[in-house]
Amino acid sequence: MKISLISNPKRKEKWAGKTEPLVQWFSHHTDVVEDPEKADWIVTLGGDGTLLYALSHFGTKKSYFGINLGHLGFLTSVDFSQTDTVLERVFLQNRYKVEHLRYLRYQGSDLKGRAVNDVVLKGLRVQDMVRYDVFLNGDFVCSQTGDGLIVSSPVGSTAYNLSVGGSIMHPETGGYILNSIATHSLGIRPLIMGEKHLLKIVPHQPMSLIIDGRLEGKTTDPVEVFPAEDAFSVIRTVDWDFYQVLRMKLHWGKRGDERC
Incomplete structure (x- = not known):
């Protein structure tokens, strides 16, 4: 070896x-x-x-x-x-023993990749409020206004997602979480989605795309996020x-x- x-x-x-x-x-x-x-x-x-x-x-x-x-x-x-x-x-x-960690894939018109912890979309500036539409498997879910959103994998649920009140998922669980950041609504709560669900975020204005804490750039186009079919093997x-x-x-x- x-x-x-x-x-x-x-x-x-x-x-x-x-x-x-x-x-x-x-x-x-x-x-x-x-x-x-x-x-x-x-x-x-x-x-x-x-x-x-x-x-x-x-x-x-x-x-x-x-x-x-x-x-x-x-x-x-x-x-x-x-x-x-x-x-x-x-x-x-x-x-x-081996733990199998599920992760996320994301894609847009000119971007794609993997996220171990999370995919984050925010305003281009710290003070910017942003608005975006949420679709799940092609069905409209809602429009949200706030500082942005976090799409978290199970292993990432104890990172940024947890700090803004999101649920904890066991690292080997299927599915993922959509969590809003300072959303301007009393009715918006974290949403746990299934491993077969395709999430699409449609920004109303340019937004920063942050992958696992690293700024990847900005996007004005829809971004799709979904669980990967394979997993990382982590030795425990x-x-x-x-x-x-x-x-x-x-x-x-x-x-x-x-x-x-």
């Missing part, structure tokens, strides 16, 4: 002292290749952003293992402090549990000084 290591060069100084011993361990115990395209597994050294970068760039033909060197590390599989024991179990003893420890991650990382159910 060939392994490629990916880290964020912009965080080299911040993570000094952490990446070096990890690189040495993998070089000593595994078959490391420089070119990620030639690897079977891609190991990311960083935070959620580094893992998102790898997923979006190298697709579903690889398996991914994220080591968290950053702050939250919600998507990664292990924190740096746990690597002494976890790496041996996963890479030398082959004790792991045998005892990894989504709900434990919610408790530990997002303090799910915590009251005061209670232990998560």
